[in-house]
Amino acid sequence: MLGSSDIQRLAVFMATTLNAPSVAIENVVRIQGGASRETFRFDARTRDCTHRLILRRDPPEQLVDTDRRLEYAAFRSFHGGALPVPKPIALSHDPNIVGRPFMVMERIDNAVALLPFLPDPFGKHREKIGRAFFEYLGAIHAVDPMQTELATAVEAPALNRCWIHELDHWQNVIEVNALEPQPIAMAAIRRLRRTPPPPPKRLAAIHGDYRTGNYLVDAEGSITAILDWELAHIGDPLEDLAWALDPLWATKTGLAAGMLPFDEAIRIWETASGRTFDPVAFKWWSLFSSVKGLGVWLSCARRFNDNQEPDPILAFSGWYCRVRHDKIIADRLSAAAPGALQ
């Protein structure tokens, strides 16, 4: 939690940030904000108005500064454009204000993050949310990433190295974090290295974790905020599309991301992005997505196991999601193994 002295220092910081003589920090409540950062909602009241805000504080183990800068750069890159992205307000690397470095952004009220593993997370708004979901993903990929602030925070790979850049990164994540040997992940990685995908026609900004749970929806089924940009980078847009379409998020419906027929989802994305879907490259990125998923879940399991953080969402993700992705990969590759009955 934030203690009273944290809140006093935050008030001074926000007064400077908002250029106000003084600020009162009120209604501080910790909320569920994913496994990567502690998230608090709070109000910053000045003499003239009340700012409704979110504070995202680094986890106890220090992330490298670039992770925090990266997410903030992604917010700055996309706020104010075609996408509903909250306004970034401040970034502080000072660990002495609220105990750890943090960022502050505008709060979007009267909307919720849907839980992806419920039987029917979308209700009657499934198709409306689905259309907006793929349209906004296309809108991200329509932007020239080199013209955004993101390009100042991350390296842009050559077109023909997007795949190897990501595969090297996530293989390393798996090897560093796995608590036991991972024969399914290793088989998938060997397969991916033997069969590189064709390169994209041009680079795109990649959200990195574009899925249900990482956007807010209001009561009318409108997406009001796209959040959780901490894995943002520059690369092949099919990486994002494949992650959004990973079977893990489809639950039991058999629909793309659990929302729309596959062909309709692709058509919306193509129209919004101005790009053409490449089924050969997508097949590679689809398998890669499940490997990346294992990297994410094994990291969660490692952090929980090593007692770095007691957050039970790390235990859940590191268990339920990991075994799901193991099965998704094993089903896919065992059916494709040479000599397997097709």
Add this chain to the structure above:
Amino acid sequence: MKPSLSTMLSGAADALHTELIPFLRTNPAALGHASMIRLVVYSAATEADREPDTLMTEIAALRMLFESAANMSLPDQLRARLRAAASAAPANFTLSAMNEHTAMMKAVLIDLHAEVEEISTPWARAIELQVWDILRLGADRRQLVLPGM
């Protein structure tokens, strides 16, 4: 008769759901944590009963595979590791010891799998299929079905 470990853990998950979680509605972070703890405890109830069977079945299948593969035309060092892994046994039947033993066997399995992928013979394909059978069945056995999901 005693309540089994699964019964106790299922009961604890249900108690969290019905007796505690309703009182956390005003604290979003606590509500989220409690809901996650419920899912973890519920999963532990499932796993407590089946994990010994999953591990014993997997160890037996890996042992058979390794014994068979050790007779094939593979590098000598790998064949020696296959024989050693096939003849080894867990230190005892605690879950931790069986998991440690399975981890040792999976490390050997990764090397065997990578090796046979590079060999273009029918016996190598047959071993590759056996490897995938073991991996797929192991993944199947470990799936979790959660309440309300």
